[in-house]
Amino acid sequence: MERIIRRLGAWALSKVRTMGRMVLFLIESLYLVFVPPFKHRYLFRQIRFFGTKSLIVILLTGAFTGMVLAIQLYYTLRKFGSDALLGPAVALSLIRELGPVLSALMVTGRAGSALTAEIGIMRISEQIDVLTTMALNPLRYLSVPNIVAAIIVFPLLAAIFDLIGIYGGYLVGVKLLGLSSGTYFSQMEHFVEMSDIRMGLYKSISFGVIVSWVSCYKGFHTDETGYGAEGVSRSTTEAVVMSSVLILIWDYFVGSVLV
Amino acid sequence: MIEIIGLEKSFGGQKVLQGVDLKIADREVIAIIGESGGGKTVLLRHLIGLMKPDKGSIMVDGADISTMSKRELDKIRDKFGIVFQGSALFDSMTVFENVVFPLREKTDLDETEILQRGKSALEDVGLRGIDDKYPSEISGGMKRRVALARALILGPSTIFFDEPTTGLDPIIMNAIHKLIISTHEKYGFTGIIISHEIPEVFEVADRVAMLYSGRIIASGTPHDIICNKDPFVKKFVSTCRDADVSCG
Numbered sequence: 097m098e099r100i101i102r103r104l105g106a107w108a109l110s111k112v113r114t115m116g117r118m119v120l121f122l123i124e125s126l127y128l129v130f131v132p133p134f135k136h137r138y139l140f141r142q143i144r145f146f147g148t149k150s151l152i153v154i155l156l157t158g159a160f161t162g163m164v165l166a167i168q169l170y171y172t173l174r175k176f177g178s179d180a181l182l183g184p185a186v187a188l189s190l191i192r193e194l195g196p197v198l199s200a201l202m203v204t205g206r207a208g209s210a211l212t213a214e215i216g217i218m219r220i221s222e223q224i225d226v227l228t229t230m231a232l233n234p235l236r237y238l239s240v241p242n243i244v245a246a247i248i249v250f251p252l253l254a255a256i257f258d259l260i261g262i263y264g265g266y267l268v269g270v271k272l273l274g275l276s277s278g279t280y281f282s283q284m285e286h287f288v289e290m291s292d293i294r295m296g297l298y299k300s301i302s303f304g305v306i307v308s309w310v311s312c313y314k315g316f317h318t319d320e321t322g323y324g325a326e327g328v329s330r331s332t333t334e335a336v337v338m339s340s341v342l343i344l345i346w347d348y349f350v351g352s353v354l355v
Numbered sequence: 356m357i358e359i360i361g362l363e364k365s366f367g368g369q370k371v372l373q374g375v376d377l378k379i380a381d382r383e384v385i386a387i388i389g390e391s392g393g394g395k396t397v398l399l400r401h402l403i404g405l406m407k408p409d410k411g412s413i414m415v416d417g418a419d420i421s422t423m424s425k426r427e428l429d430k431i432r433d434k435f436g437i438v439f440q441g442s443a444l445f446d447s448m449t450v451f452e453n454v455v456f457p458l459r460e461k462t463d464l465d466e467t468e469i470l471q472r473g474k475s476a477l478e479d480v481g482l483r484g485i486d487d488k489y490p491s492e493i494s495g496g497m498k499r500r501v502a503l504a505r506a507l508i509l510g511p512s513t514i515f516f517d518e519p520t521t522g523l524d525p526i527i528m529n530a531i532h533k534l535i536i537s538t539h540e541k542y543g544f545t546g547i548i549i550s551h552e553i554p555e556v557f558e559v560a561d562r563v564a565m566l567y568s569g570r571i572i573a574s575g576t577p578h579d580i581i582c583n584k585d586p587f588v589k590k591f592v593s594t595c596r597d598a599d600v601s602c603g
Contacts, residue, residue: 222443229403229437230457231429 121313122305125239135241142245146207146308150253153202158257161198162264165189170273183280184287186265187258191288191296195258197347200250200303204339208311211242212335215315216328224316238316242308250304251297258296295354302350303343310339356381357402357513357545362411363569364397371397373569374411381512384539384546386556388580388591389566395549396440398566399517402547403437404428433461436506436514436544440521442498444490444505451477451486454504461509476504479541480534496527500534507538513545520552528552532559553592557581565591 165186173179215238218224227234262284269275314321314335321330362375371394379385389395400406401413404420412419415431423431444453455473458464464472477483480500485493493501499519506514516535520528536559539546550556557563557577564574565588573583581592582602 217446221441221446222439223445225405226437226439226443226445228405229432229435230461231432232460 117317118309118313121235121239121316122309125235125243125309125312128233128236128240129244133236135237138237138241139244142241143249145211146203146242146245147249147252150203150206150249151256153206154199154253154257155260157198157202158195158260159264161194161257162186162190162261162266163268165194165261166265166268166273170269170275179275180279181283181287182265182269182275183262183282183284186269187262187284187288188292190258190261190265191292193347193351195254195261196250196296196299196303197343199254199257200300200307200343201340203250203253204307204311204336204343208307208339209332209336211308211311212315212318212332213328215312216318216331219316219318220324220327234316239308239312242312243305246304246308247301248304250307251300254296254300295350298354299347299350302346306342306346307339310342311335314338356414356416357547358414359398359402360412360414362398362401362413363409364394364401364406365409370569372401372408375566375569375571377564377571377574379545379547381545382543383561384535384548384559385562385564386548386550386560387564387566388550388553388556390591391551393566394569395551395566396517399515399547399549403435403515404432433509434512436509436511438499438502438506438514438516438519440517440519442490442495442502444498444501446490449487449489450482450493450501453490453501454508457505457509472508476508477501479507479538480504481530494527496523496531499523499531503531503534503538507542507544510542511544513547516546516548516550518549518551520550520555525555528555532556535559554581567591 166182169185169189170179170182173181173185215224218238224234224238227237266277266280270277270280314331318327318331321327321334357379359375359377359379362372363370364372375398377387387395387398397406401408401421404423408421412421414420415434418427418431420428420431444450445456448456451473454476455469458469458472473486477486480503482497482500482504485497490498490501503514503519519535520531523531532555535546535548538544546559548556548560554577557580560577562575563577563580564571565580565583565585566572567587573580573585573588575583580588583589583592
């Protein structure tokens with residue numbers, strides 16, 4: 097019995113320690129965002145990495161999410177005789193919720209995992225140690241550009257996801273199900289407010305911080321999850337799972353506070 | 356001067372370093388030899404401040420780096436150059452970008468000067484025409500040379516070599532050793548080589564220290580080590596004793 101409690105205690109302590117280290121990692125990275133020298137070259141590279149390279153997946157998922165949403169909402173709204181509200185229903189669902197969340201999850205799968213693997217390989221091949229021994233702060237080169245790039249790129253990707261999703265909803269609602277184009281858009285204009293767009297924006301920014309923070313942290317601490325390729329594989333999986341779960345948990349909290 | 360005093364380090368319950376004592380004089384080249392997995396790399400990581408000891412101290416020019424703040428340690432690290440075991444070149448940069456990286460990040464030199472110094476450093480290590488290649492496109496021996504050029508470019512007073520010839524064929528190994536000798540003559544750095552390449556490393560080192568069971572059990576010139584009476588040292592350097600070495 098004593099052994100079980102001891103093990104449980106050790107496990108809890110290690111989790112608390114990890115959480116503490118993660119928070120310190122984020123605080124130091126955020127601090128370095130505002131302290132020169134700034135590494136613009138690395139920032140532009142990471143904007144391309146997070147943004148341009150994720151565009152196709154965002155366009156595809158955005159379009160199909162909007163289309164599925166339109167089909168589902170149309171049949172529900174028609175039961176209440178409110179099918180004219182399809183446009184705002186699709187737009188509000190995308191702008192407030194699905195756009196930021198799904199685009200963040202897509203970028204986590206595409207870029208977050210790759211980022212953890214890249215930093216993880218740098219860790220096990222001693223490239224991060226090279227920076228440290230050159231008296232250069234590795235966070236400035238590897239974490240800060242990613243966090244800033246994610247803060248810039250995530251809202252833009254969510255906006256593209258929203259736009260293409262609304263257009264996907266239009267194709268299904270108007271072209272397939274026969275709703276009038278004017279109804280679809282005019283009602284949208286009436287119901288979607290600035291506060292809805294702001295909420296989507298806040299969510300995207302915070303998701304950007306979560307994904308880049310978790311991915312970088314897991315990459316930096318690859319050597320703690322295992323050795324060599326196995327360690328990289330494990331830390332990559334952990335980064336994707338943790339980022340995805342945190343996105344959904346944080347989405348709930350932000351949604352309930354800013355409702 | 357670097358002085359290691361009573362250095363101890365454990366991982367879990369396993370004691371890797373159990374009181375290492377060693378003095379390294381300025382401008383000498385010392386080889387720290389020992390079995391694989393015997394704690395040589397752990398010792399090196401302490402010397403460059405990547406690990407903190409459980410006990411003991413590491414004095415660099417009279418200051419204990421094991422108790423220093425990060426900022427103070429960074430000042431000491433500015434005097435160091437390190438050639439890591441796997442070369443540790445940045446994968447996403449070309450050979451030239453790797454070599455001039457310290458210049459770009461730590462100096463205010465203009466691009467013309469950086470270009471000139473980068474070319475010169477690569478020539479010093481015998482490399483030409485591979486500036487635009489990526490680390491994945493060059494051989495293991497070339498990678499070590501590039502890593503040495505990068506370590507040399509800021510003119511450090513001490514260079515650490517972590518197993519600089521492991522995994523290389525005898526010809527390339529010999530070439531890397533000759534390169535260490537020639538660059539040492541030109542730049543006059545203190546060289547600390549972690550190696551288990553016996554007897555080849557004896558040709559490079561002024562002095563050799565043998566790490567065994569977490570302690571330095573013998574230290575002296577290569578000849579002293581070859582002729583040492585300690586049973587483990589004797590066993591470890593047995594290949595050299597077969598050679599034409601007189602131990603009087």
